[in-house]
Amino acid sequence: MKILSADYLLPISSEPIENGAIAIDETKIVAVGTTGKLAEKFPGAAPENFGEAVIMPGFVNCHSHLEITAMRGFLDDVEGDFYSWLMKLTLTRGEKLTEKDVEIAALAGALEGVRAGVTSFGDIGRFGKAGFEALKTNGLRGVLFQETEFSPKNEDAENDFAKLKDKFLDLRETETELVKVGLSPHAPYTVSRKLFERITDYAIEKNVKITIHVSESNQEKDFMESGAGFFAGVYENLNLEWNAPHTSSV
Template identity: 55%
Template sequence: MRLLTADHVLPVSSPPIEDGGVLVSEGRILAVGSAADLRQDHPDVPEDRFAGSAILPGFVNCHSHLELTVLRGLLDDLDHDFASWLIRLTQLRAETLSDEDIADSALAGALEGLKAGVTCFGDIGRWGLAGFEALKSTGLRGVLFQETEFSPENATAESDLAALLEKIGTLREAETEKVKVGISPHSPYTVSPALFERLAEASREKGLKVTIHAAESDAEQELLTGRGGFFAKIFEQYGVRWTPPGKRSIEYLSSAGILDTTPLLAHCTKADENEIRLIAESGSKIAHCPKSNAKFGHGVAPLSRFLVSGIEVGLGTDSMVSNNLCDMLEEARFAALAARIASASDRFIQPSEALKLATLGGAEALGLAGETGSLEPGKAADLIAVSLREVSRLPVNDVESALVFASGAGDVEMTMVAGEVLYRDGECPGADADRLRARMNEIGSRLKEAL
């Protein structure tokens, strides 16, 4: 048993506690309260004091692609054209990177997350095993969503399903208490209607969580509603047999039956009021990725509309190609600021709400709120300490504001998952930072040559 205390403890599910503490035993939270009370009740328990800091639940990054970390910054000159970016990225990933490269890329991403206070990832992997192993070997919690291949034609639905289920079978055998497996039909335009139907069945039968990129861009909405656009040209060019459903993205997913699986929908930047209603009514969730949306110029997702509609929303950094940082405090800050710019008439996103999005909201979005996302007795001890000692953070008039509007990943000083300290004061015990640094540089030069 150990007692962690700090100037501020933020359970997130209840108001912040000044001079608070968290009692941890066997990987779980036993009690949360004032440091003085906890000391008095448990006088023999060793105390770990984080002076001038805040203790809060670990961040839940509910939409990432850890395996793409090594592509950071590589295609930034193509960003104005999302469709060409996606095609170029897929080529580079398939042609230039070996399995070992992908594995190290995912590992680097997982360690970057740990240092930034992420304790749980909702990670999507085309090479699912890489992200899965990275989460397991670093001690993180998460759901690895195995992604489908490019498969928009009905004719291949059976073989597409068989290929996916084979990968899922292998991953499931290696599941742990902390790391689970789900499926990710990539998007409404890369998965056939027949495959969506089969995947909805498989999700129900096997209890697999589902995540889908949805309503992300104008090009996607154009293609699906039959108004042409870039994706339509590509489909034509490659002779893909695919008929536009004549519906908007979320409407289409609803009619394809996949919303019945209450999937986690990534982006939803272009969701209109009817689509938001469909998401809310189906109990589907949203991975809000404000920085990725902005970087591609996709626009500002209607965050306050999502929240007003009662949808469970978490934050995702998306991949390091499209962000380029895994910094959940920056993501929360950007979410609040972008929402305020986009719609001054809607409700202002408060720092407390932004912080909830980055923690409990993500846990809810991943269906893991019973286990993680807030500091409550009985939940796993997934928590972090963030320093507020820098003069530039002071004075701390409002701790939620100090964290969301004045802090960043570099202020995280300790990350604990299930009671185990996985990062402290710049070090992840057991991680070979020098080897990874060399590998990132080496793979990076190879990718540059391949461009």
């Protein structure tokens, strides 16, 4: 057992504790209080004092894309235009970055998170394995959400779901106590209605966590509410059918 102490401890669920400490038994926090009280309660524990510092729970990044960490700064010139941003990201990830590039980027992003105090991630990835392995390698906790590809055709839903399921099950074989796998139907404008239904039914049946991108841009809003705008043009150019639900994504 050991006792970690500092000038301040932030339990979050209660007021800050001056000269605070936590007692740790192997991998579990078993007590929280002042340094003096914990030293009395656990006289045999090994002490470690961090001095002028704060001990607090780790941060949670509930929506990350570790696999595109290498693009930091690369998209800044188009961040005000969602269409340009999306196209630049998609083309670069699909045509420029190698599988090794993506793996290294994910590792770098996870390590950067550790250094910033992030201990848990909800990471979303097309190349799901990269983020999954990055979380495990860095000893982090989290869920890797395997993301769908561009899958707008109802007639392809079964095949699209089979591919997604294969990726999901491959990752699930090596889940750990800390890192689990979920599913991410990317967004309302990239996933067909039938594929959404298949993913939803499967997630409910198998108790699988899900995350999704919604209401990210005015272009999405126009497409969902009226069937017009940028995404309507994309669908038309690809000869894809779209029946707008005439409601917001939310």
